[in-house]
Amino acid sequence: MIKVGRFTQGFSLFLALIFIIPTIVVIGSSFTSGELLRFPPDGFSWRWYDEVIGDSALAEAFRNSLVVGVLAAVIAMATGISLALAAARGRGIPRGFVTALALTPLVVPLVVAAIGFYFVYVRIGLTGNILGMAIAHAVLGIPYVFINVLAALTGLSPNVEEAARISGASQLRTLVRITLPLVAPSAAIGGVLAFISSWEELIVSLFLVTPDFKTVPVVLWGEIREGISPATSAVATIVTLLSILASVLIALVPWLRTKIRALVTKNGVHDVRNSREGL
Numbered sequence: 001m002i003k004v005g006r007f008t009q010g011f012s013l014f015l016a017l018i019f020i021i022p023t024i025v026v027i028g029s030s031f032t033s034g035e036l037l038r039f040p041p042d043g044f045s046w047r048w049y050d051e052v053i054g055d056s057a058l059a060e061a062f063r064n065s066l067v068v069g070v071l072a073a074v075i076a077m078a079t080g081i082s083l084a085l086a087a088a089r090g091r092g093i094p095r096g097f098v099t100a101l102a103l104t105p106l107v108v109p110l111v112v113a114a115i116g117f118y119f120v121y122v123r124i125g126l127t128g129n130i131l132g133m134a135i136a137h138a139v140l141g142i143p144y145v146f147i148n149v150l151a152a153l154t155g156l157s158p159n160v161e162e163a164a165r166i167s168g169a170s171q172l173r174t175l176v177r178i179t180l181p182l183v184a185p186s187a188a189i190g191g192v193l194a195f196i197s198s199w200e201e202l203i204v205s206l207f208l209v210t211p212d213f214k215t216v217p218v219v220l221w222g223e224i225r226e227g228i229s230p231a232t233s234a235v236a237t238i239v240t241l242l243s244i245l246a247s248v249l250i251a252l253v254p255w256l257r258t259k260i261r262a263l264v265t266k267n268g269v270h271d272v273r274n275s276r277e278g279l
Helices: 006-029 047-054 056-089 095-107 110-124 130-155 158-166 171-200 203-208 216-226 230-274
Strands: none
Touching: 006 230, 047 056, 047 230, 056 095, 056 130, 056 171, 056 216, 095 130, 110 130, 110 203, 130 171, 130 203, 171 216, 171 230, 203 216, 216 230
16 A cells, blocks of 8 residues: 655645635635625625526526536437447447547637537527537537546456347347446446536637527626626536536446446346347
8 A cells, every 4th residue: 555645645735725715715705795706705695696596697597508518418428428339349440540539529629619610500500509509518528428438348348248149139239238237327427527517618608609598607707707796706606516516426426336237247137138039
């Protein structure tokens, strides 16, 4: 076991504080009773959260971000799983090519991607709507799903899938009843990360929004340009809490993976064998 010295522990704590302190300042300032953004806050009040909840424009932006984030996560999961299967189990297409294609959104600068999305969307009429924004955010979220699912497939023993095929299952049946349940927790992690990245995406969103359709980051950006108020901190705090909730869900995935792996390993092949006549 590698022992960590006090200097390393102290340095790690120092770095953690650097990352945490700005969040603490934003959260604390959102509860101020004053008119100006200050930390420590001038008293304690929920007034700015009441203002955010009562703001119809912000409510619409939250609704847009939620729907876009969910759709983006679903599309990213479907595409990322397909690409990971092609890279790990595919034949005829080089694995390196598929991997490079799936990770391209991490390499291309966001400004370049945003301009590309804008010019394409203007021609096909996808600017300023949920579907167009969700597709753009899904493209940016595909690498998160791909990396996690590919890692799961790489660590998955081929013997489990082979046993199902020997028992009489078709390739599609093995994929649906054995492979996908085993990689589902990893895909879920990628989907949650894609959802989080959609909530915080600003550059691409700025190119695709319209006066009638905005997401939370775009609204926050507009308010910051006009002047930061405690209401802005309240919105940022709500978004932070959503991110923390998503992180908790990610932390639960390893436990879920263990349960699913044990269940599939124990009952998967037996279930496939029993359903052989139905194939």
